Structures are given as structure tokens and as C-alpha cells.
Amino acid sequence: MRDRVPARIRALAPAAPAGFALETAGLGVRYRTAWALRDCSLALPAGRIAALVGPNGAGKTTLLHAIAGLLDPAAGSVRTSGDVAFVAQDKPLYERFTVAETLMLGRRLNPRWDASYAEARMAALGIPLRRRVGRLSGGQQAQVALTLALARRPDLLVLDEPLANLDPLARHDVMRAIMAEAAEREVTVLISSHVVSDLEDTCDWLILLNGGRVQVAGDIEDLLDEHLVLSGPAEWAGNLADRTVCVDRAGRQATLLVRGVPAVDPRWHARRATLDELVMGYLRAPRAAALPGPVEVRA
Numbered sequence: 001m002r003d004r005v006p007a008r009i010r011a012l013a014p015a016a017p018a019g020f021a022l023e024t025a026g027l028g029v030r031y032r033t034a035w036a037l038r039d040c041s042l043a044l045p046a047g048r049i050a051a052l053v054g055p056n057g058a059g060k061t062t063l064l065h066a067i068a069g070l071l072d073p074a075a076g077s078v079r080t081s082g083d084v085a086f087v088a089q090d091k092p093l094y095e096r097f098t099v100a101e102t103l104m105l106g107r108r109l110n111p112r113w114d115a116s117y118a119e120a121r122m123a124a125l126g127i128p129l130r131r132r133v134g135r136l137s138g139g140q141q142a143q144v145a146l147t148l149a150l151a152r153r154p155d156l157l158v159l160d161e162p163l164a165n166l167d168p169l170a171r172h173d174v175m176r177a178i179m180a181e182a183a184e185r186e187v188t189v190l191i192s193s194h195v196v197s198d199l200e201d202t203c204d205w206l207i208l209l210n211g212g213r214v215q216v217a218g219d220i221e222d223l224l225d226e227h228l229v230l231s232g233p234a235e236w237a238g239n240l241a242d243r244t245v246c247v248d249r250a251g252r253q254a255t256l257l258v259r260g261v262p263a264v265d266p267r268w269h270a271r272r273a274t275l276d277e278l279v280m281g282y283l284r285a286p287r288a289a290a291l292p293g294p295v296e297v298r299a
């Protein structure tokens, strides 16, 4: 099949273009006869922390597995720059191993392993090296899984729902750790989650998958600059139909998410959309899309 790239030889495939950590072109993944991902074209500039969001079954895990080289695309290509570390949704750790044994395994399996970094990180987090992984809290296990990935010194860190099952404090701690590492070590991060509020303070790039297709992609600030939330009488909504992503009608009032910043009747109440409103607006309107033109790489 044209463009089919087996995962095991992905290392030989051409790297992503300069300035980009990741590029997919026309990527398609099929399980038996059903397409889980269709015509997925993305470019993620290096150094970004990207949020991958979408409803259940949208194809997020499938996309992350394709990027990590864990499955063969049926169409299109994935190109990455440098080493990719992937932390799977179920954080596969051996519960009977101690933390020290877990780090030792990481060292044996990874030629670029940074042992002193891994041990220092465990010490800084107060995670005892002699404790069995199965006796750690969910948040500590998430930190061990993150440390295993970071100590490999990846260029691209891919995390599939790293916050699932964590309490709010642990979610905050894990996201803060990801942000600090990304800033200090110049790692590009791609992180999937269902909870937009967990991501909005940390991520600067958004990828919204819906029904196996990319519906929105781009710099979060640019996307928010390009959208407005308008509130006003429902009968005015038709005037903005060509710019409207979604409309929420409540009696005689309507709230619209509109793309572009149109010169609107001053009687509308207009404000900038939040990230949550942007994501929810597009999820409610699966046919709408906000996809970038050529993506500029920051100097």
C-alpha cells in the first residue's frame, strides 16, 4: 500500500521538517475494516506543549500510538525529529519492583538514560527508592512513569492521559512538572486529556480530534484571538451564520461562538472565548473546523 511505513523501521523514515518535532501527513489507521483515524495532517513546532483533546473514541490513543511507532498506519506518514518517549494510558509499571529496580530497568533498556537525573527527581519528590511501586499513590506512580520517560532524554514526550485517576492536587503537580521539564530541557510535549481545564495553564498548542479527524489545530492564543462569544437576541443570530461555529439558544436569547472577529452590531455582548468554550463549541459542531495554513515556527 502506498506510503505504508512499518513501525519498526520508523527510525529510518525522514525526520520532521526543521523546526518541527512532529509532522503527520494524510495519516490513516484502520482496525480491521473500521478507520479509527482518517486523513490526519498535523505539524507541531518544536518546543511546544500541545494538548490533544476529543471525545471518547475520537482516535487520540490511536494517534499517539502511531506517533510512538506502536502501530502501522494504513495510509499517510508520521515524521518525528529525534527520540520519542511515550507514556501509555495505563502507565505500565511493574508493581512488585521497587522504585530503584524500576529505574535500573530503565537504565538497562535505554542507552541515553540519565541515572543521576532520575534519582534526583525521585528524591526531590520524596519518593523512596526502596518502596515497591504497587505501594505508591496514584500520583507518585504517575511521577515515576514520567521520570522513566524524561530520563531517556527524549526530544518529543508523548503522554496518553497522564492525569487520569489523579486527585486535583496530583493533577496540578504532574502538569507543573511537565511544564518545568519542557522549559528546562527543551522537550516538545504532546499530552492527551479529557479535562481542558487541566491543560489550559500549561499548553500553548491545541489539537482537537473528533470522529478520527483533526477538527482544530494551532497555537492556542491565536485560536482564542480568532474567536468571539456573542450574546444577544436569538433573531439576530442568522446574520452571522457564515461565521458561526455553534449557537446555543435559550428562549429569546442566543449565545454564539463565531470565528473571525466580525464587525458586529454593538448591541451584541461580545467577549473573548475561553479555551473550554472553544473546545466545547467545536465538539458541538463536528462539521466546523479551524485548521491552520502553513504553520510558522518561532525563532
Ligand SMILES: Nc1ncnc2c1ncn2[C@@H]1O[C@H](COP(=O)(O)OP(=O)(O)OP(=O)(O)O)[C@@H](O)[C@H]1O
Pocket: 031, 032, 035, 036, 054, 055, 056, 057, 058, 059, 060, 061, 062, 063
Ligand atoms: N484495538 C482495537 N481494535 C478495534 N478497534 C479499536 C481498537 N482500539 C481502538 N479502536 C476503535 O478506534 C476508535 C478510536 O479509539 P481510541 O482509543 O484511539 O480513541 P480515544 O480518543 O483515545 O478514546 P478515549 O477517549 O475513550 O480513550 C474507537 O472507535 C475505538 O473503538
